[in-house]
Amino acid sequence: MALPRSTPESQGVDSVGLCEWVQAADEQVDSMHSLMVLRNGQVIAEAWWKPESAEKPHILWSLSKSFTSTAVGLAVTEGKMSIDDRVLEFFPDQAPEQPSANLRAMRVRDLLTMSTGHQDPPSLGDDQPWVDSFLNQDVPHKPGTHFRYNTPATYMLSAIVQKVTGETVLDYLKPRLFDPLGISNPRWDESPQGISIGGYGLFLRTEDIAKFGQLYLQKGRWQGEQLIPEAWIELATTKQVSNGSNPDSDWDQGYAFQFWRCRHDAYRGDGKDGQFCVVLPDQQVVVAMTANSRDLQGQLNLVWEKLLPAIKPQPLPENPSGLARLKSAVADLEATR
Template structure:
């Protein structure tokens, strides 16, 4: 039976939100009309209509411009309060934990991986395994030809280290979720805390991210490469932190040089100018077209950061065609950003709300 999702949206307008309400929700990002932040309400409406028709199936969408939420939407049964699986978008959070551990002097990206697991290494490690560094884990350049299936392993770190490394680390890009698990295991080794515990006072609490959940391996290590559950606005806050080069409410949470390294092209991963998966890879972040970068996860989970537009876009979905999902963003939202505030357009804002109030996913 075809399941229908009713889309509920809130377009928070400054005129409708008094100072008391803002103070009562101080952990939330400030809200604004689209036009006040230089974005066309008509263009947002066109994006929502197109995404609803062409993306099977959208779950949520939030657009942040100049630090203000100008549009937000959820398809029932999703809601603002409900956490959503991030899948591999979790990887960008694990990278952040590594960056914080580097800043605290607990490790270096040039440390060899075997250094942290002397008791779990195979009896005769290969030269390539010995050469593998944290940097190679971060950039998906471990030297593996294929992924090891950790789910079938009794001990995940031992299984990773026993897996053949036919290529010299640093020379062969191969998307590798177990590599991110190893980053999580290394952070736990040097801090004595899971990545979830380590990030809580350093990232989640300062951003006002409440009760994050992260699945763990049989050894009690946060999975790292997936397994994190957050709200849509939590994703948007994370993107905004990176857009602000690691600063939040005037306080530095993450070194700016780490933000620069993590989100820059560290390795090449293709040459097709029309694909967002061929624009280079950083430290658990993908480069995009249009000068943007992103964390992303299976089925269409996105944290898009657009520095040139001073914007962040958070999307959750359940789709098999993630490139088509991004194409709607580039085709419909990218042209919507203006350099200056636009004249308020209450008619278009009403149309936007009315359009969204009627939306139902048909598949």
């Protein structure tokens, strides 16, 4: 079930500007693997740097977190849990003998917003079950008051979803998200305890990432069906906690429910090495990117500097020469750096 394709100009985007973005990404990002741009639900540009390809799944790293958040939202919608449930309630047999007041106070909401109260994220290894490692970590801060990026917190969300549904996050999402979007054969690595890792470990194709972003842009609606409640989409993508004050950093614009807020009133799912699903509601644009990048801010800067100026409010006259230039630019991309 492929997304529809159309020319950039028919969707109000300048082909020449898109071409300049692709070329800049090729020259400046070390190294791009793929990109796809949607406007109004239409794919207007797509590129893969060899040996990557349209059909090749790519590791998402922490972009996986946004999918785990979606599973939480669906479980909440189905009445299986609440974001105000306390974390310890789900694991009575794995709790420390004398849990601290801060650990007892920690809620699902705090896992979602990376404000668990940890100073140092728990280390998950082979020495004990991952849930036990998390629950035995010191919680010096009051939950909800201290943002600290925390991949084990996302694992706990996955473990909670599995507790309340009896399925891994992967299996739970298949009929509710992956199948309706036409995402086939998703793979999600598991912990030694058989729980989807949640915070990373998901493998999808570039177009699958784009579909996920488009679903969120459409407030959870897909082909006439409301897959995710609009209220959850709004909650999950709105700033929930502050994480800095630098106006030039896309990592200081606030954090939502496993989504980052961006400049330009955008939001994104975000993974190590440059895995991005950027949603720009004001422009009705979705950008999916995979990479092995050393400069994530630089990679995002190109979206703002090159793509945004190419987006116009109305359709443009077709530009055959500009489109030919774009197609030529994406035809022979090589991962040479």
